Amino acid sequence: MTIEIGLLVFPRVRQLDLTGPYEVFASWPGARVHLIGKSRDSVASSTGLRLTPTTTYADCPRLDVICVPGGAGVNALMRDEETLAFVRARAKEARFVASVCTGALVLGAAGLLRGKRATTHWASLDLLGAFGAVPVKARVVRDGELVTGGGVTAGIDFALTMVAELAGRDAAEAIQLNFEYAPEPPFAAGSPDTARPEIVARVRAANAEVRAERERLADAARRESAGTQARQ
Amino acid sequence: MTIEIGLLVFPRVRQLDLTGPYEVFASWPGARVHLIGKSRDSVASSTGLRLTPTTTYADCPRLDVICVPGGAGVNALMRDEETLAFVRARAKEARFVASVCTGALVLGAAGLLRGKRATTHWASLDLLGAFGAVPVKARVVRDGELVTGGGVTAGIDFALTMVAELAGRDAAEAIQLNFEYAPEPPFAAGSPDTARPEIVARVRAANAEVRAERERLADAARRESAGTQARQ
Numbered sequence: 001m002t003i004e005i006g007l008l009v010f011p012r013v014r015q016l017d018l019t020g021p022y023e024v025f026a027s028w029p030g031a032r033v034h035l036i037g038k039s040r041d042s043v044a045s046s047t048g049l050r051l052t053p054t055t056t057y058a059d060c061p062r063l064d065v066i067c068v069p070g071g072a073g074v075n076a077l078m079r080d081e082e083t084l085a086f087v088r089a090r091a092k093e094a095r096f097v098a099s100v101c102t103g104a105l106v107l108g109a110a111g112l113l114r115g116k117r118a119t120t121h122w123a124s125l126d127l128l129g130a131f132g133a134v135p136v137k138a139r140v141v142r143d144g145e146l147v148t149g150g151g152v153t154a155g156i157d158f159a160l161t162m163v164a165e166l167a168g169r170d171a172a173e174a175i176q177l178n179f180e181y182a183p184e185p186p187f188a189a190g191s192p193d194t195a196r197p198e199i200v201a202r203v204r205a206a207n208a209e210v211r212a213e214r215e216r217l218a219d220a221a222r223r224e225s226a227g228t229q230a231r232q
Numbered sequence: 233m234t235i236e237i238g239l240l241v242f243p244r245v246r247q248l249d250l251t252g253p254y255e256v257f258a259s260w261p262g263a264r265v266h267l268i269g270k271s272r273d274s275v276a277s278s279t280g281l282r283l284t285p286t287t288t289y290a291d292c293p294r295l296d297v298i299c300v301p302g303g304a305g306v307n308a309l310m311r312d313e314e315t316l317a318f319v320r321a322r323a324k325e326a327r328f329v330a331s332v333c334t335g336a337l338v339l340g341a342a343g344l345l346r347g348k349r350a351t352t353h354w355a356s357l358d359l360l361g362a363f364g365a366v367p368v369k370a371r372v373v374r375d376g377e378l379v380t381g382g383g384v385t386a387g388i389d390f391a392l393t394m395v396a397e398l399a400g401r402d403a404a405e406a407i408q409l410n411f412e413y414a415p416e417p418p419f420a421a422g423s424p425d426t427a428r429p430e431i432v433a434r435v436r437a438a439n440a441e442v443r444a445e446r447e448r449l450a451d452a453a454r455r456e457s458a459g460t461q462a463r464q
Contacts, residue, residue: 016411019251019281023384026279035281042274042284047258049251049267052274052282101412122412139416151412152255153388160418173421173431174438179248180333180354180383182422183415184371186392189405190414199405206406 003166006034006063006090008103009053010083012073015045017100017155021067024159027175030167036060038082046071057086065162066090069155070101070121075213078109088112096162098147100155105214107148108133109221117143121151122192123207130218132225153190156181235398238266238295238322240335241285242315244305247277249332249387253299256391259407262399268292270314278303289318297394298322301387302333302353307445310341320344328394330379332387337446339380340365341453349375353383354424355439362450364457385422388413 005025007018018035026033037043037053044050055061068077068087077083087110091097099107104120107113108131118133119125119141128135139150140158149158160181164172189195195203204211237257239250250267258265269275269285276282287293300309300319309315319342323329331339336352339345340363350365351357351373360367371382372390381390392413396404421427427435436443 014255015251016255019247022281023246023248023279026281033280042282047255048265048286049254049258050274050284052284054280139414140418151410153411153413153415156385157416157418164418169419170431170434173419173427174434176417176419176421177424177427177431178383178435178438179385180422181385181415181417182371182426183385183413183417184389185408185413185415186372186389186396187401187405187408189408190412192409194414195405195409199402199409202402202406203410206410 014071017069068103246303249301300335
């Protein structure tokens with residue numbers, strides 16, 4: 001039985017959020033991996049690399065796993081009713097609903113994080129609460145059918161964890177070995193807890209504009225949720 | 233001054249060998265990253281994801297860094313005189329000649345590894361000697377202007393090391409932090425030294441056909457080199 005795995009492709013996606021998990025999933029013979037776009041036209045990722053969808057919202061088969069990667073383009077998706085409706089509908093049928101990095105904010109905007117433990121990129125983690133989630137500082141967080149990964153490179157850990165769940169530990173270990181995934185980061189800068197304060201400040205400054213827009217979107221979601229509760 | 237970095241794109245490239253370093257390099261404002269194909273037509277990677285070149289062998293500007301990623305498609309490149317001539321010519325002008333994973337075998341076939349310390353994917357490391365290289369079991373190996381990375385995910389460590397070299401440690405650390413690159417591999421299976429023997433056997437069996445062809449290509453290179461020396 002083939003497991004159907006779908007990854008959302010959209011303009012300004014952080015391509016490594018997508019290509020890391022793609023490579024893991026597509027290296028497992030039991031999976032068929034779909035890159036789902038609004039159309040089949042290729043889109044430019046946040047750093048320029050073009051990605052070509054293999055299917056569309058309309059044509060995508062029933063999915064066992066639906067996964068939303070992150071990137072600057074997430075902000076537009078959070079207000080895009082067509083995308084949110086697609087993610088909601090596919091999540092209902094799927095065995096696992098997943099995100100990498102700030103893709104979690106799209107799940108949040110779709111209302112799929114309420115009451116759930118979840119993670120995202122460290123610089124957006126505090127925003128998850130606005131969508132009713134319980135933010136968890138961890139590389140991969142599973143809460144029932146919801147599986148969320150941390151920032152960018154956490155997508156590889158996320159996907160190996162998923163393959164172990166879906167296909168067993170041997171399959172995941174074989175992929176890890178074939179990918180020579182015994183990482184040796186050259187510096188201890190991979191987390192705001194270990195990076196030098198000036199490096200944390202530099203990354204926050206570089207992301208300030210995207211972050212400010214996300215704060216507004218999170219505030220709007222919080223107000224809407226409070227309004228809904230008040231009316232009930 | 234912009235640093236021009238070129239990554240080869242070819243049919244059956246292991247896309248993560250390329251997309252990992254791409255994302256690191258393209259996140260550094262000082263770099264312009266080129267995906268170099270024989271033509272501008274998109275190509276299918278070894279796991280199906282399509283990659284679209286941004287330039288061609290003919291149109292590519294002078295490069296400061298030329299990097300060859302790996303994958304099953306490497307076997308064809310090792311016999312492709314047009315590619316080997318392009319790599320040789322660009323290597324001559326470049327500040328750094330680099331590879332990720334089995335891309336090192338293409339550098340070898342181009343004659344660029346003679347007398348140099350180099351690494352590659354663990355399952356191909358013993359083949360480097362046929363091209364006159366000194367195989368080194370390490371994640372990233374630098375020998376003068378030659379920088380080689382190990383298998384697949386080592387491309388991320390390789391690229392961060394290169395950015396530190398080209399742009400300084402702060403730039404590399406900022407990218408590492410933004411990528412949340414504090415990896416937590418779910419298993420200890422990332423190296424043949426730590427993986428269970430049955431997993432190593434499984435991966436070797438899965439790669440046996442590609443490996444057998446590489447052995448023939450390495451043997452041919454060894455015989456040719458011996459013949460050249462005998463004639464001298």
